[in-house]
Amino acid sequence: MTQAVAGLGLLAWVVVVAAVVETGNPPVLVATAASGGLVCLCVLAGGLVAARVADAAAAARVRHVFVVLEGTALALFFPFYWFASGVEPVGEPGAFALGVVLVLAVPVVIALVLALRSSLAVHRFVVGEFGPLVPDSAAPAVVPRIRALGTLLVVAGAVLSVAVVVLALVSPSQWALLEVFGLVVTLTPVVLGLSLVRVEDVYSARRRNVGAYVVVPAAAGYAAAKLASIGGSSGMLFGALVFGAIVLLVGANLVVREFTGEWDRSWRAASRGRPS
Numbered sequence: 001m002t003q004a005v006a007g008l009g010l011l012a013w014v015v016v017v018a019a020v021v022e023t024g025n026p027p028v029l030v031a032t033a034a035s036g037g038l039v040c041l042c043v044l045a046g047g048l049v050a051a052r053v054a055d056a057a058a059a060a061r062v063r064h065v066f067v068v069l070e071g072t073a074l075a076l077f078f079p080f081y082w083f084a085s086g087v088e089p090v091g092e093p094g095a096f097a098l099g100v101v102l103v104l105a106v107p108v109v110i111a112l113v114l115a116l117r118s119s120l121a122v123h124r125f126v127v128g129e130f131g132p133l134v135p136d137s138a139a140p141a142v143v144p145r146i147r148a149l150g151t152l153l154v155v156a157g158a159v160l161s162v163a164v165v166v167l168a169l170v171s172p173s174q175w176a177l178l179e180v181f182g183l184v185v186t187l188t189p190v191v192l193g194l195s196l197v198r199v200e201d202v203y204s205a206r207r208r209n210v211g212a213y214v215v216v217p218a219a220a221g222y223a224a225a226k227l228a229s230i231g232g233s234s235g236m237l238f239g240a241l242v243f244g245a246i247v248l249l250v251g252a253n254l255v256v257r258e259f260t261g262e263w264d265r266s267w268r269a270a271s272r273g274r275p276s
Contacts, residue, residue: 003118004047010107011040021100024088029100032087035080036108042073043111046118053122056129063126067254070119075250077112078217079243132261139202142259146196146205149255153193156248160186160241167241171234182242188216189248196256206260210253217246 018033046069053059084104087097127133134142164186168179192213199205 001047001051003050003114004044006114007040007042007044007047007111010111011037011044013107014040014104017100017103021103022090023097023100024090024093024095025086028083028086028088032080032083032101032104035076035083036104036111038076039073039080039108039115040111042069042076043114043118045069046115050118050122056125059122060126060130063122066119066122067258070115071250071254073112073115074214075243075247077108078246079239080108081218082239127261134202134259134261142202143199143205146199146202146256146259149252150193150196150199153189153196153248153252155193157186157189157193157245160244160248161190163241164238167234167238179238182238185217185242186245188213189245189252192249192252196252202260205256208256210249210256214246214249214253217242217249 014033014037018029021029023029046066049062049065053062084101085096087101089095089097089100161183164179164182168176168183171179192208192210195208196205196210199208
């Protein structure tokens, strides 16, 4: 229940700040607060679910709820980051409202950390009671699923990349550099997918360091914010394509972690004894 109260407090913080501050582009502020508030809602929902967990068996039944909330919070943090980078002070178009963004970012970052930590705590609790999520005896059967995930990433990422190229061809030429960033982001799931289709076991899947691929869309945040703010419907489509790539990357990170038991220390110790 403590986490639920914290989530409610963080959500109230975001709503109050968005209601009282003034910016040069109120719609962007609303979008920033909305995406940040949804991250806080993930913490609130996780706290309400955690309040109903009485033992390890109940924790095992609802563990996937925390995984989904963790992934949702992580994915939603990216549009918050993009919108926040476009908040402007009153009377200063093109400038960056650093103070407003910092006040909004504090509760959202806290909420993201709480969502990640609560998912980790439930995972460790369940593994401590029942052992690894994927026992060694079941590990060989998991490899085809990881390769299937890689294939899905390649196909979906390629579709998103083609859509970005088509958008670039029909958009004004001055957007070309911004759309290059979009192409890089949408190709990232393709690169990850090509890596996963070659895995030999769950241990080699873990060594792909899937989480590192999320850094690429983070670096392209300015491009997403800029094009979405100046591009009208085309800019919104660009943002949707980039967000689709992020959902793919976050989902792949969570799925691979489920298959490989990355948070289980005994598995990490076992993997050190296996050939790379």
